[in-house]
Amino acid sequence: IPVDPFDLVIFGATGDLARRKILPGLFDRFCDGQMPPEARIIGAARSDMTSEEFRTLVDEAISEFGGALAEDRAAVARFLDALSYETVDAVGEDGWEALRGHLREGFVRAFYFSVGPSLFGDIAERLRSFGLADENSRIVVEKPFGHDLASAKKLNATLAQHFDETQIYRIDHYLGKETVQNLMAVRFGNMLFEPLWNSQFIDHIQITVAETVGVGGRGGYYDKSGAMRDMIQNHLMQLLCLIAMEPPAKFDPDAVRDEKLKVIRALDPVQHHHVVRGQYEAGEGEQSYREDAGDPRSRTESFVALRLNISNWRWAGTPIYLRTGKKLAVRESEIVVVFKETPHSIFGPDAGNHRNVLVIRLQPDEGMTLDVTIKEPGPGGMRLVDVPLDMSFAEALGPGAQAPGAYERLIMDVIRGNQTLFMRGDEVEAAWAWTDPIIESWVARHDVPKPYPPGSSGPGDADLLMRRDKREWREIK
Ligand code: BG6
Numbered sequence: 001i002p003v004d005p006f007d008l009v010i011f012g013a014t015g016d017l018a019r020r021k022i023l024p025g026l027f028d029r030f031c032d033g034q035m036p037p038e039a040r041i042i043g044a045a046r047s048d049m050t051s052e053e054f055r056t057l058v059d060e061a062i063s064e065f066g067g068a069l070a071e072d073r074a075a076v077a078r079f080l081d082a083l084s085y086e087t088v089d090a091v092g093e094d095g096w097e098a099l100r101g102h103l104r105e106g107f108v109r110a111f112y113f114s115v116g117p118s119l120f121g122d123i124a125e126r127l128r129s130f131g132l133a134d135e136n137s138r139i140v141v142e143k144p145f146g147h148d149l150a151s152a153k154k155l156n157a158t159l160a161q162h163f164d165e166t167q168i169y170r171i172d173h174y175l176g177k178e179t180v181q182n183l184m185a186v187r188f189g190n191m192l193f194e195p196l197w198n199s200q201f202i203d204h205i206q207i208t209v210a211e212t213v214g215v216g217g218r219g220g221y222y223d224k225s226g227a228m229r230d231m232i233q234n235h236l237m238q239l240l241c242l243i244a245m246e247p248p249a250k251f252d253p254d255a256v257r258d259e260k261l262k263v264i265r266a267l268d269p270v271q272h273h274h275v276v277r278g279q280y281e282a283g284e285g286e287q288s289y290r291e292d293a294g295d296p297r298s299r300t301e302s303f304v305a306l307r308l309n310i311s312n313w314r315w316a317g318t319p320i321y322l323r324t325g326k327k328l329a330v331r332e333s334e335i336v337v338v339f340k341e342t343p344h345s346i347f348g349p350d351a352g353n354h355r356n357v358l359v360i361r362l363q364p365d366e367g368m369t370l371d372v373t374i375k376e377p378g379p380g381g382m383r384l385v386d387v388p389l390d391m392s393f394a395e396a397l398g399p400g401a402q403a404p405g406a407y408e409r410l411i412m413d414v415i416r417g418n419q420t421l422f423m424r425g426d427e428v429e430a431a432w433a434w435t436d437p438i439i440e441s442w443v444a445r446h447d448v449p450k451p452y453p454p455g456s457s458g459p460g461d462a463d464l465l466m467r468r469d470k471r472e473w474r475e476i477k
Helices: 016-031 051-065 067-071 073-081 096-100 117-129 149-162 178-189 219-223 226-244 253-265 289-293 393-397 406-416 425-444 460-467
Strands: 006-011 040-045 083-087 108-113 138-141 168-170 202-210 275-280 303-308 320-325 332-339 357-363 367-375 384-392 450-452
Touching: 006 016, 006 406, 016 040, 016 051, 016 067, 016 073, 016 406, 051 067, 051 073, 051 083, 067 073, 073 083, 108 117, 108 406, 117 138, 117 149, 138 406, 149 425, 168 406, 168 425, 178 226, 178 357, 178 393, 202 226, 219 226, 219 289, 226 253, 226 275, 226 303, 226 320, 226 332, 226 425, 253 425, 275 289, 275 460, 303 460, 320 460, 367 393, 384 393, 450 460
Parallel strands: 006 040, 006 108, 040 083, 108 138, 138 168, 202 320, 275 450
Antiparallel strands: 202 332, 275 303, 303 320, 332 357, 357 367, 367 384
């Protein structure tokens, strides 16, 4: 279904994110017929460039990152026709009047801030003072949304001077991923899971986002953030919220975000010994984190594993373990829900310990597995074995069910005016309020991350964290 015709201005249009994700994603929506022919995309950045040069840059970006669709030259040409460019000084006066000249009356108007947060305030202010934005316009802001609670509050306050909360779309691209949304469908669209979804039946939950890439090429940004700020505070926190929240009364923006916020506010402070930080070492032909970051003494973590507790009626007593890192053995994201053992085994001690495990795989091969205990076939008596009910979404739904990428889906939601999959200001602040003390305690203790070899599952201490609780991580392989 096409969205309403729109004017979308992308600040930072020549940058990495725009080239890799935003523009190829919009091209994808264009080919799919969701971006109407009247829609216009206006690139804006500091670089001196003509619209023609910008189209060439986007053409190259689509060839490089646009997948198979990029081979349809006629479609690329039609898409490029919808593009123009204006050189704009985000902190000065130049270019703003000209940029206004690109905008048309009567169309949805959205401004994508694909720039560092230090420019958010300047751009927001100029959108208003030069009369580019009105009370129906929307702004889209990228992470990192702040560096800590104080800076996030400041950013929220600055944006609030110029825009209402209903106009601000804070992107966490994990919320645009198909399987992440599927978490809500699985939990609230089935009768099977929700009655068991609490500490009475669930022993613990693991959330793992493992990556094989290092930080090479973006070490400058990353070294000031680390895995805690780059992944846990936002992406893993969002996954946690969707897994742990109460059922919202309806699938609408504030109903969903109210429930997510309650989860974050119910988090206990994390104890120091429940957190493990790691940093990858050099491997065969591979640089160490410190080399990638360009700082031989860097103490920034490229891996975090932690145990947290949600202090509420549903979850008290069920620990949740988060784990994420770079340069690990595989690229794999999954949520593992480990149910408790049955209260009593009628098959006697020889039958062993068994429990149901639900694995929701987010990437790369999206799907779900549920381990069910059955009888081991054969005459050997009542011996039990766990076998997976395994569902790959691609196999179950067919290749036609190929979902759009996270960014393009979220941008279409901006045009539709649907904020459900965007973070509200109070949510971001609550997440920082929980994260800050963990980071502060590392600083206060001069904590040095534990080294781990590239291609591993992180430092051994992450396994110890589990073993102390008589549990273990589901192996990443
Ligand atoms: C980004 C982080 O937000 O998410 C990156 O800044 C990380 O460090 C990326 O690699 C992971 O996203 P995805 O979609 O590849 O899982």
